[in-house]
Amino acid sequence: MSKEQVVEKDFMVYRCKSCGRKFYPKHDRCPYCKATEFEEVKAGDTCTLITYTKLYVLPEGIEMPPLTLGIVDFGEGIRALGQIMTDDPKIGMKLKPVWGFLRKIGGEDYYGFKFKPIEE
Ligand SMILES: [Zn+2]
Numbered sequence: 001m002s003k004e005q006v007v008e009k010d011f012m013v014y015r016c017k018s019c020g021r022k023f024y025p026k027h028d029r030c031p032y033c034k035a036t037e038f039e040e041v042k043a044g045d046t047c048t049l050i051t052y053t054k055l056y057v058l059p060e061g062i063e064m065p066p067l068t069l070g071i072v073d074f075g076e077g078i079r080a081l082g083q084i085m086t087d088d089p090k091i092g093m094k095l096k097p098v099w100g101f102l103r104k105i106g107g108e109d110y111y112g113f114k115f116k117p118i119e120e
Pocket of ligand 1: 030
């Protein structure tokens with residue numbers, strides 16, 4: 001997969017088998033009821049940009065300044081931090097999770113989720 005390419009991939013979160021609430025990232029215990037059994041479930045297909053920041057001084061291995069980092073909300077209390085794939089982010093814009101190249105660490109390419117605007 002090239003570094004520019006992204007693919008659609010389900011963004012998985014965790015659902016507590018005891019209280020049924022969802023959370024992300026994974027914790028050892030449910031943040032709501034402290035139970036320890038979970039199942040992986042798919043978050044929604046879309047999320048909303050809550051806040052963002054542009055980084056001009058980047059961690060080593062990220063090659064595309066400026067980097068827009070944002071917090072997105074999938075609803076149901078699920079929030080995630082990640083790269084926002086636009087130079088023109090707007091609070092409240094709709095995004096979808098995609099899988100692609102994130103950065104190089106120690107010469108290795110690392111892939112993960114980032115968030116792409118739906119209207120383009
Ligand atoms: Zn719980």
